[in-house]
Amino acid sequence: MKHSLATRISSSGRIAAAVAFLSAFGFFQFAYPYHLMRREQQTLFVYDWDYIRQTYRGSGWLARFVGDFLEQFFHLPVVGPLIVALILTAIGFVVYRICRHFLKEWPSLTIAAAVFLWSFSRESGNLFITQYSVAALGYLSLILAALQFRKAWLKPLAAVLLLAAGAWALGSPYHKYYGQLWGVPKFAYDKVIGLDTEVSRENWDKVLKLSQKDLYMVEASNCYNLAHAMKGDLGDALLNHSQSGPYDLLMQVSTSRAEFSNCLAGEAWFQLGEMTVAEQSAIIALQGSPKHTGARFIQRLARINLISGEEGAALKYLNLLSRTLFYGKWARSMMPGRQDTAALAQIEAARSRMPRIDMVHHSDTPRVNLLGLLEGDPDNSPARQFLLCYDLMRFDMDDFIEDYSRYPAKGHIFQEAVLLRLSQLEELSPENAAKYGVGTDMINKLNRFFRNPALYEDTYWYYFMDTLYESEQ
Amino acid sequence: MMHDILKRMLPAVAVCLALLGCSGRDYVTVVDGSAGPLVIYPDYKDVTIPANIAPLNFRYAMDGVRNARTTFTLGGKSVTIRGTEVEWSLKKWKSFISGAEGRTITVDAEAVVDGLTLTDRWAVCVSADAVDAYLTYRLIEPSYQMYSEVSIMERCVENFDETVICDYKHTDDACMNCHFHGQQRGDYSLYYIRGPQGGSILNRDGELRKLTLKAGDMLSATVYGELHPSGRFGVFSTNIIIPSFHTLAGARMEVYDTASDLTVADFDNNVMINVPHVARADRFETFPCFSADGESVYYCVADTLPVPQDIKRLRYDLVRADFDTATGKIGERVDTVWSGAAHGASACHPKASPDGRWLMFTSADYGTFPLFHTECKLNLIDLQTGEVRALDEIKGDKSDSYHSWSSNSRWFVFASKRGDGQYGKPYFCHIDEDGSLTKPFVLPQKSSRFYGFNLKSFNVPDLGRTSTGMTVRDARRMFKAESEQFSEAE
Numbered sequence A: 001m002k003h004s005l006a007t008r009i010s011s012s013g014r015i016a017a018a019v020a021f022l023s024a025f026g027f028f029q030f031a032y033p034y035h036l037m038r039r040e041q042q043t044l045f046v047y048d049w050d051y052i053r054q055t056y057r058g059s060g061w062l063a064r065f066v067g068d069f070l071e072q073f074f075h076l077p078v079v080g081p082l083i084v085a086l087i088l089t090a091i092g093f094v095v096y097r098i099c100r101h102f103l104k105e106w107p108s109l110t111i112a113a114a115v116f117l118w119s120f121s122r123e124s125g126n127l128f129i130t131q132y133s134v135a136a137l138g139y140l141s142l143i144l145a146a147l148q149f150r151k152a153w154l155k156p157l158a159a160v161l162l163l164a165a166g167a168w169a170l171g172s173p174y175h176k177y178y179g180q181l182w183g184v185p186k187f188a189y190d191k192v193i194g195l196d197t198e199v200s201r202e203n204w205d206k207v208l209k210l211s212q213k214d215l216y217m218v219e220a221s222n223c224y225n226l227a228h229a230m231k232g233d234l235g236d237a238l239l240n241h242s243q244s245g246p247y248d249l250l251m252q253v254s255t256s257r258a259e260f261s262n263c264l265a266g267e268a269w270f271q272l273g274e275m276t277v278a279e280q281s282a283i284i285a286l287q288g289s290p291k292h293t294g295a296r297f298i299q300r301l302a303r304i305n306l307i308s309g310e311e312g313a314a315l316k317y318l319n320l321l322s323r324t325l326f327y328g329k330w331a332r333s334m335m336p337g338r339q340d341t342a343a344l345a346q347i348e349a350a351r352s353r354m355p356r357i358d359m360v361h362h363s364d365t366p367r368v369n370l371l372g373l374l375e376g377d378p379d380n381s382p383a384r385q386f387l388l389c390y391d392l393m394r395f396d397m398d399d400f401i402e403d404y405s406r407y408p409a410k411g412h413i414f415q416e417a418v419l420l421r422l423s424q425l426e427e428l429s430p431e432n433a434a435k436y437g438v439g440t441d442m443i444n445k446l447n448r449f450f451r452n453p454a455l456y457e458d459t460y461w462y463y464f465m466d467t468l469y470e471s472e473q
Numbered sequence B: 001m002m003h004d005i006l007k008r009m010l011p012a013v014a015v016c017l018a019l020l021g022c023s024g025r026d027y028v029t030v031v032d033g034s035a036g037p038l039v040i041y042p043d044y045k046d047v048t049i050p051a052n053i054a055p056l057n058f059r060y061a062m063d064g065v066r067n068a069r070t071t072f073t074l075g076g077k078s079v080t081i082r083g084t085e086v087e088w089s090l091k092k093w094k095s096f097i098s099g100a101e102g103r104t105i106t107v108d109a110e111a112v113v114d115g116l117t118l119t120d121r122w123a124v125c126v127s128a129d130a131v132d133a134y135l136t137y138r139l140i141e142p143s144y145q146m147y148s149e150v151s152i153m154e155r156c157v158e159n160f161d162e163t164v165i166c167d168y169k170h171t172d173d174a175c176m177n178c179h180f181h182g183q184q185r186g187d188y189s190l191y192y193i194r195g196p197q198g199g200s201i202l203n204r205d206g207e208l209r210k211l212t213l214k215a216g217d218m219l220s221a222t223v224y225g226e227l228h229p230s231g232r233f234g235v236f237s238t239n240i241i242i243p244s245f246h247t248l249a250g251a252r253m254e255v256y257d258t259a260s261d262l263t264v265a266d267f268d269n270n271v272m273i274n275v276p277h278v279a280r281a282d283r284f285e286t287f288p289c290f291s292a293d294g295e296s297v298y299y300c301v302a303d304t305l306p307v308p309q310d311i312k313r314l315r316y317d318l319v320r321a322d323f324d325t326a327t328g329k330i331g332e333r334v335d336t337v338w339s340g341a342a343h344g345a346s347a348c349h350p351k352a353s354p355d356g357r358w359l360m361f362t363s364a365d366y367g368t369f370p371l372f373h374t375e376c377k378l379n380l381i382d383l384q385t386g387e388v389r390a391l392d393e394i395k396g397d398k399s400d401s402y403h404s405w406s407s408n409s410r411w412f413v414f415a416s417k418r419g420d421g422q423y424g425k426p427y428f429c430h431i432d433e434d435g436s437l438t439k440p441f442v443l444p445q446k447s448s449r450f451y452g453f454n455l456k457s458f459n460v461p462d463l464g465r466t467s468t469g470m471t472v473r474d475a476r477r478m479f480k481a482e483s484e485q486f487s488e489a490e
Helices: A002-007 A011-031 A035-041 A049-055 A061-075 A079-100 A105-123 A130-147 A154-170 A187-200 A204-210 A218-231 A234-240 A259-272 A275-288 A295-308 A311-321 A328-334 A341-352 A366-376 A381-393 A397-406 A412-424 A430-435 A440-451 A460-472 B002-019 B090-097 B472-480
Strands: B047-050 B058-060 B065-074 B077-082 B104-113 B116-127 B134-140 B151-156 B162-167 B176-182 B185-193 B199-204 B207-212 B225-227 B233-246 B253-266 B271-273 B283-290 B296-303 B317-323 B330-338 B346-352 B358-364 B377-382 B388-390 B400-405 B411-416 B425-430 B457-464
Touching: A011 A079, A011 A105, A035 A061, A035 A079, A035 A187, A035 A295, A061 A079, A061 A130, A061 A154, A079 A105, A079 A130, A105 A130, A130 A154, A187 A204, A187 A218, A187 A259, A204 A218, A218 A234, A218 A259, A218 A381, A234 A381, A234 A412, A234 A460, A259 A275, A259 A295, A259 A381, A275 A295, A275 B233, A295 A311, A295 A328, A295 A341, A311 A328, A366 A381, A366 A397, A381 A397, A381 A412, A397 A412, A412 A430, A412 A440, A412 A460, A430 A440, A440 A460, B047 B425, B065 B090, B077 B090, B134 B176, B151 B176, B162 B176, B162 B185, B162 B472, B176 B225, B176 B457, B185 B225, B185 B457, B185 B472, B199 B472, B207 B472, B233 B283, B233 B296, B283 B346, B296 B330, B296 B346, B317 B346, B330 B377, B346 B400, B358 B400, B377 B400, B411 B457, B425 B457
Parallel strands: B047 B116, B225 B283, B253 B283, B400 B457
Antiparallel strands: B065 B077, B065 B104, B104 B116, B134 B151, B134 B457, B151 B162, B176 B185, B185 B199, B199 B207, B225 B233, B233 B253, B253 B271, B283 B296, B296 B317, B317 B330, B346 B358, B358 B377, B377 B388, B400 B411, B411 B425
């Protein structure tokens, strides 16, 4: 009778559990929506017994297996928060049940709430992976199981034995990077990984929507610029967002950058058609993922190699993805020889953007790369916009005029830059402006700008003047 | 309670996995499989193997393959394995292959593919020559800009046992470079741990030392090299290595030196013997190795050019110089063994066979680090006749490089990116006394699907007669140990 009382869940316990579940779910679903999606991108769960046997070996195999199995479902918008909320609530619940063996209702609930909050904080850490919550839950469950023994002397013995077995199956519940003892939500980080996630999914409208709040970060500007280039209006939109310099457009892939930046850097290179840099970015991102197996990066590698015509490498990645739950259908449809007309057209379109001339570089001289891309495909619209914007961000007006003459693109900042250059050369006239397709209305705008520059903050004239003024200061 | 939970959860997980396809094997499209009619992977058709090799596990790599039946016949013995995955138990394989040296295994295969019954037959020759039993390699992702979770492994090729010699966990996430044996001896070898606490870990007669192989104005700590038969010296290059990208996608990466010199380490006296004629500013000198008798040094050399701009004009010659075994000095007189300019190609990675008969090296169209050069192939020089030939008969569709000889000079292993072009795998090849080669075969694995799932390159495979006996505990001890400093010889 005493035993059943101790383990019975009171109504206050039920209410506490419901509150805990709903708050955890609400947090990850609405306040921190990209945190778990990012985790899924860095995980791969392959439905193949050989793979499972090969991958989940040694200490902690069960926690890794369950963690990876659950994380694949984070691909879906609601399921991830649901699973994490369940795990966290389960942790609180098991702690409560353990405490009830020794304590009364409210102390037990207080301790359970504290452990729940602690686990919640860990889960919100930006590198944390589910395996470590699973391990924590596993150990707590083993302690609870040991307490089920009726003989008092058997309980500590059972606990020791069960925990020893647990150590083999669950491993350590702590890791210096991925299972830290404490975590703090970083909302700005969640926003920038949101941008990165939507960029990787090529949801350009969503990227622009998320960009409405300027984060004043290089990575956020990079996403904004890429989305506008893909929409074809970067020449109008560039200066409506914070820009810190030319590398907001094309970031270098190198050891000096953080893993996240390296991963994001590859997105723009990929969209422009520079597959080698994009491939290295994906491999570095794969290395940076907790178990070196991120589904997003393997999918990217498959796409890159399909576009590059490296079918052997593409097949390797597609074979892996073909046995996953959420990428399997795509992978099977992209297998060489099985692609439908739409897939072939997509590959062909991307292939047409690739450079035709070989050159050795370090991804730190984007103008050379962009010119190489345009040599191969002068109609590569994102590359045109990036090239001209890159010249303007470096204030290299000679390069700009040279590039604009060969590869003109839409956008008021390009026309403004033309007038600025003509003005610098003291050659500004309607006739000279017309040679570059710039009409008199733009010349009139320039005159109005000189009268009150503050009214024209989105113009290249203002950006140029403001930056020069700042540099003189 | 827990029992109840487990009882409910486990079947649910099992059902999930089963439903989602764990048990199915429908999708088996393969990279670099064998010729038909029945395609197998790895391709072990018509290969020559040493009798001491691990079981040649393979699978039928075709869509819709069912009811496979594979019969191995050797003399009067016959073993049949049913199923699309032909995986032996080690004991059964060893029993089957025992006494097979110099004989041929016949493999008869039958399977139903898309409703049609197909049959196939191939041979596996068992050489009378054994291969060295231990293979060391570095497992690394194919990125040369960053490293993470790198490890150096030792695999017994007679079975599937794999030991970690050094890894990131025991070296505070440090990078490490490849392990190589001296004269294929397990008790004579060297590898590097990089970073502030790193050093060269020399294993001599089984005793480990941590050395700082840098002194004077050397460009860098030592990089590529080989150990002298006497045990006293090592010859090395020092390089400033720069990784870069090609814009053409298939070409991937180019790794080049902006400067490189040669140096010799004297392990008895802790001195670096730097001589100016192999450390010239107007030359790139790299990839040194000793002749089998230790009386010569072979290395690659090219005139310096502005790189990367002129990388495609950069061609290294293969040259030979005397080595003074008393002083450790490389001689000034240099004989060109193979001219890069004459062949319109560039040499790297020379290695002499232990019997002194052969010198094998890699050639590519240009440059010094041809891991992503698809044209990159092995070449063989007969040191008795001076005849040089490209080993086109074993060339894969991607780069073949980083070879290592077995101690009997009858086998060599090399890293090949054939198939996927990204991930190097160790291939073994037999060479007879006339220099005739057999079809290379990849290092067997316990799971026939291993290479499909593996996302790491087998970097610089190197053969050893015996185990190094080194473990990660030794690596940790060496990592924490003080490094012995070397001074420059006068």
